Amino acid sequence: MKVLVTGGAGYIGAACVEQLCEAGHTVTVLDNLREGHRSAVDPRARFVRLCLSEREAVLRVVRESGAQAIVHFAALALVGESMTDPSRYFRNNVAYGLNLLDAAVAAGVRKLIFSSTCATYGQPERLPITEDLPQRPINPYGESKLMFERLLGWYERLHGLEFVAFRYFNAAGATERCGEDHRVETHLIPNVLKVALGRAAQCEIYGTDYPTPDGTCIRDYIHISDLADAHIRALAPGARGFFNLGNGAGYSVREVVRMCEEVSGVRIPVVERPRRPGDPPRLVASAEKAMRELGWRPRFPGLREIVASAWAWHRAHPDGYAD
Numbered sequence: 001m002k003v004l005v006t007g008g009a010g011y012i013g014a015a016c017v018e019q020l021c022e023a024g025h026t027v028t029v030l031d032n033l034r035e036g037h038r039s040a041v042d043p044r045a046r047f048v049r050l051c052l053s054e055r056e057a058v059l060r061v062v063r064e065s066g067a068q069a070i071v072h073f074a075a076l077a078l079v080g081e082s083m084t085d086p087s088r089y090f091r092n093n094v095a096y097g098l099n100l101l102d103a104a105v106a107a108g109v110r111k112l113i114f115s116s117t118c119a120t121y122g123q124p125e126r127l128p129i130t131e132d133l134p135q136r137p138i139n140p141y142g143e144s145k146l147m148f149e150r151l152l153g154w155y156e157r158l159h160g161l162e163f164v165a166f167r168y169f170n171a172a173g174a175t176e177r178c179g180e181d182h183r184v185e186t187h188l189i190p191n192v193l194k195v196a197l198g199r200a201a202q203c204e205i206y207g208t209d210y211p212t213p214d215g216t217c218i219r220d221y222i223h224i225s226d227l228a229d230a231h232i233r234a235l236a237p238g239a240r241g242f243f244n245l246g247n248g249a250g251y252s253v254r255e256v257v258r259m260c261e262e263v264s265g266v267r268i269p270v271v272e273r274p275r276r277p278g279d280p281p282r283l284v285a286s287a288e289k290a291m292r293e294l295g296w297r298p299r300f301p302g303l304r305e306i307v308a309s310a311w312a313w314h315r316a317h318p319d320g321y322a323d
């Protein structure tokens with residue numbers, strides 16, 4: 001199938017492009033390289049450097065690609081930054097995303113697969129989080145993703161553009177080629193491994209008095225290869241709707257730090273900081289729906305294998321993609 005991938009030079013997008021190419025799909029990547037890396041893009045894919053803000057050019061690229069489906073990863077994704085510059089988030093993630101939706105309709109694309117997030121749920125009423133729980137985002141990032149989910153509903157209803165929206169929990173891990181190299185890194189595992197690599201002196205834990213067994217926040221980590229696999233399943237006819245993607249198992253911040261120590265063999269100095277506003281104590285997914293309807297199963301569910309894959313990538317790429 002011909003597939004256009006936006007944000008395909010980013011962390012999760014690059015791993016998905018790799019798997020799409022592996023599966024024999026013809027892939028065009030569209031990315032403005034604001035965050036992504038050219039060398040992360042699988043050489044089998046065609047690469048176009050373009051911002052989704054360029055409405056006419058986006059339509060041209062979608063048409064030229066002949067895409068039957070679009071996988072839409074491109075977004076700004078820093079929760080803290082979205083609280084200080086909400087306009088940028090709504091513009092990039094919603095308004096520019098609209099250019100992509102209009103291009104998809106104009107070019108006759110059949111389906112769009114969207115990277116949504118568990119941040120659309122805000123503070124969940126109960127755990128594990130199922131897709132039918134109320135969505136009440138507590139930051140502009142989550143709100144922008146929820147707004148795009150709603151646009152998808154309207155575009156399906158009014159233009160027949162089918163969609164699958166995946167609400168990822170904490171993406172983690174690496175493939176041999178693709179790993180995490182964000183300019184501003186806010187994710188726990190790469191930040192802890194930076195210490196193990198000798199690139200940072202210590203790691204910080206925000207909040208040690210949560211109502212959890214060791215007092216630190218619990219999150220659900222899902223390997224990027226498992227996320228990529230779900231996207232490929234979503235290309236199949238009949239796959240439609242909203243799906244959580246997580247392991248259903250939560251690990252605390254201290255458990256993650258301990259696992260990084262075990263895997264790397266390096267002791268990690270930790271500095272305890274106060275809670276950050278808006279961090280729920282626990283976020284754990286139910287991915288039953290994706291398992292039932294898409295036949296998806298995480299192949300790398302264990303924290304050890306997730307951390308070990310990330311450690312292998314960071315050791316091989318101590319300067320990240322270096323571009």
Ligand SMILES: NC(=O)c1ccc[n+]([C@@H]2O[C@H](COP(=O)([O-])OP(=O)(O)OC[C@H]3O[C@@H](n4cnc5c(N)ncnc54)[C@H](O)[C@@H]3O)[C@@H](O)[C@H]2O)c1
Binds near residue numbers: 073096117
């Ligand atoms: N990383 C996670 O844990 C996580 C969790 C939930 C959801 N998500 C979502 O998954 C997607 C991918 O996340 P990631 O961690 O790989 O992020 P990333 O920043 O590594 O990748 C995003 C890519 O999109 C590109 N991009 C952004 N705005 C663009 C624009 N206007 N035009 C063209 N390209 C643009 C960036 O250059 C980058 O390569 C995002 O939509 C994010 O919101 C990520």
